[in-house]
Amino acid sequence: MSTMDTQKHLFFFVGRIASGKETQSVRLAEKLGYKVFMTGAKFREIVASGSLLGNRIKSDYEQGLLMPSWVANYMLEEFLFNLPPTEGAIFEGSGRDVDQARVIDEVCTWLGRTYTVLNLDVSEDEVIKRSLLRGRDSTDKDESVIRMRLAEYNRSTKPAIDHFKSIGRCIDINGENTPDEVHAEVMEKVNALLA
Template identity: 30%
Template sequence: MRIVLVGPPGAGKGTQAAFLAKNLSIPHISTGDLFRANISQQTELGKLAKSYMDAGNLVPDEVTIGMAKDRMAQADAENGFLLDGFPRNVSQAEALDEALKADGQKLDAVLDLEVPEDEVVKRIAGRRICRNDSSHVFHVTYSPPKQQDVCDVCGGELYQRGDDKEETVRKRLDVYHRETEPIIDHYKAQGLVVTISALGKVDEVTQRAMSALQGESA
């Protein structure tokens, strides 16, 4: 299956993408991984992307699209892929459509993870990270530490990242609504969108998504 995963920040896209890709035996292709791989391997696209990033500028769509096309052309993506974080706007969606059409391929589904905005803010703004080890992550509501602001694992101080503050989260949501959400209408016009609730336990959401996708492919 060839799938695009969309949803607001805090919808759990990365977590769901990893589980779904494993269950469907297709590669999980995320924008972050594309950038890291191209930059570390010093590909031409990676060098170009780094030059924009080092200057504090956004990487142009055509560079991101080029990376995605190269990745989708690799052998492990021959039978499908799950795109996470790409396309991020309508122009990238149109470029993806064209690239797939040129290869005689098409998307099977666009999975839209739906989460109420207040829940997104609650999920992200409640995160607390350990200063000693950023892999130690807690949540003031869902997985609180035994002692407030103290890491259960190493005793380090827990803090709230600037990106996780409510004001910043709401700005990120504004960007999502303005730039990324319109791709849902783009794909609805093609009859590709499958919307599911991303509320509940991780495995419940995964099962919901698998059922919806299998219904689409049936």
């Protein structure tokens, strides 16, 4: 059996803010026994450090801006290069712009890793409602910041999702349903891929 035959699938969750990416990433990872790489959690860890980078990330976040692609790409590449081929992984928050989408495709292709992007499709109205309810931090309670993040999604992440779709790597999931219903749809589509 070649190395390619034993490589595990990689899954990337994308979608608007508050679409359930983190919840569904954790649930899928538990079901498959895969590792989880969460860009947002990694950024929060850096912010908590109070370092120069952490303070810059915090400032950009509070303004509703995405991090520069090179920061996210570096963290993603480091994780992928150190992931044994016999282990699968779930990525939450990676692929947020076309540059990151191309890096994901290029690195995964170069490493011979099969991957699928799972797009949790949620309307802007639902995002605003969920963000105001969850209030993870003070910026989640500010509708103007939420709207800035939605504008950034439309400007950066939507074209990345369109790129993944154009190369046949993206599957849409109805993220408007309950977390259990979303998970059931994720599992149905993932099981079909892994069959």
